[in-house]
Amino acid sequence: xxxxxxxxxxxxxxxxxxxxxxxxxxxxxxxxxxxxxxxxxxxxxxxxxxxxxxxxxxxxxxxxxxxxxxxxxxxxxxxxxxxxxxxxxxxxxxxxxxxxxxxxxxxxxxxxxxxxxxxxxxxxxxxxx
Amino acid sequence: xxxxxxxxxxxxxxxxxxxxxxxxxxxxxxxxxxxxxxxxxxxxxxxxxxxxxxxxxxxxxxxxxxxxxxxxxxxxxxxxxxxxxxxxxxxxxxxxxxxxxxxxxxxxxxxxxxxxxxxxxxxxxxxxx
DNA sequence: CGATATAGGATGCTATTGCAACTAATTTTG
DNA sequence: CAAAATTAGTTGCAATAGCATCCTATATCG
Numbered sequence: 001x002x003x004x005x006x007x008x009x010x011x012x013x014x015x016x017x018x019x020x021x022x023x024x025x026x027x028x029x030x031x032x033x034x035x036x037x038x039x040x041x042x043x044x045x046x047x048x049x050x051x052x053x054x055x056x057x058x059x060x061x062x063x064x065x066x067x068x069x070x071x072x073x074x075x076x077x078x079x080x081x082x083x084x085x086x087x088x089x090x091x092x093x094x095x096x097x098x099x100x101x102x103x104x105x106x107x108x109x110x111x112x113x114x115x116x117x118x119x120x121x122x123x124x125x126x127x128x129x
Numbered sequence: 130x131x132x133x134x135x136x137x138x139x140x141x142x143x144x145x146x147x148x149x150x151x152x153x154x155x156x157x158x159x160x161x162x163x164x165x166x167x168x169x170x171x172x173x174x175x176x177x178x179x180x181x182x183x184x185x186x187x188x189x190x191x192x193x194x195x196x197x198x199x200x201x202x203x204x205x206x207x208x209x210x211x212x213x214x215x216x217x218x219x220x221x222x223x224x225x226x227x228x229x230x231x232x233x234x235x236x237x238x239x240x241x242x243x244x245x246x247x248x249x250x251x252x253x254x255x256x257x258x
Numbered sequence: 259c260g261a262t263a264t265a266g267g268a269t270g271c272t273a274t275t276g277c278a279a280c281t282a283a284t285t286t287t288g
Numbered sequence: 289c290a291a292a293a294t295t296a297g298t299t300g301c302a303a304t305a306g307c308a309t310c311c312t313a314t315a316t317c318g
Contacts, residue, residue: 034266046306048266071267072267101249120226162296173297175274181298199297
């Protein structure tokens with residue numbers, strides 16, 4: 001799926017590792033990398049690298065929080081706002097392609113289960129009694 | 130999940146990219162890399178690299194098919210046969226951990242959907258009419 | 259107030275994966 | 289039968305992801 005998404009987004013120079021962060025920033029007000037990492041359940045170094053690429057391509061701006069210099073607030077640039085609908089369309093095409101043969105219920109429950117599995121893996125491993 | 134599996138299998142020097150091939154070879158009679166790739170829906174170069182590692186660790190033997198020198202028949206070594214049950218146990222632990230919160234039905238249908246999605250992605254993209 | 263702890267973020271490294279391109283062996287075609 | 293096409297496998301390369309570690313800024317504690 002990463003390969004397919006990368007191909008879809010190649011025209012915009014956005015890789016499979018970046019689109020999810022772009023969309024997450026687009027969907028909310030400005031956030032820190034740490035907050036993004038927790039929301040998306042990925043390591044913070046992964047976020048740092050993805051954001052660096054998005055910034056290099058001019059889609060995202062990083063501004064140090066004046067109140068606390070450890071924070072960098074993330075927001076879309078004008079180019080970022082313009083590319084978001086294109087990415088949304090590409091993702092819709094991907095979804096149409098991958099969910100072929102799955103009913104709405106099956107697809108929804110599939111995504112639900114996927115989230116549960118990811119959360120199970122992200123949670124610190126429980127001590128066994 | 131790859132990180133977690135790698136940690137589980139580290140004692141045997143088997144990485145997250147190799148165990149699936151080891152188990153596939155264990156489950157059948159000797160096969161070619163091409164056949165393995167198709168069965169597991171992965172690229173043949175991925176298979177080649179995984180098998181090379183398994184061979185280096187002494188778990189798998191590659192023997193050229195005397196009937197056709199393009200083929201290499203894969204089979205487990207004695208060490209391979211001995212490590213399979215260990216890997217099976219590690220995977221069972223992973224499964225227990227990841228499927229927490231999912232009923233048997235939900236988990237089965239999850240795996241089923243995952244296979245469908247993977248197959249949708251692996252199939253050559255359909256021409257649109 | 260100063261030392262220590264904590265938090266956000268960045269960098270180095272390793273592992274995995276697939277595509278493109280290549281080699282070598284066999285099969286098909288003219 | 290020789291040339292062309294196909295097949296199995298390999299190598300080079302780039303992208304992604306997370307862990308370990310480090311740096312800097314802020315917060316906490318003695």
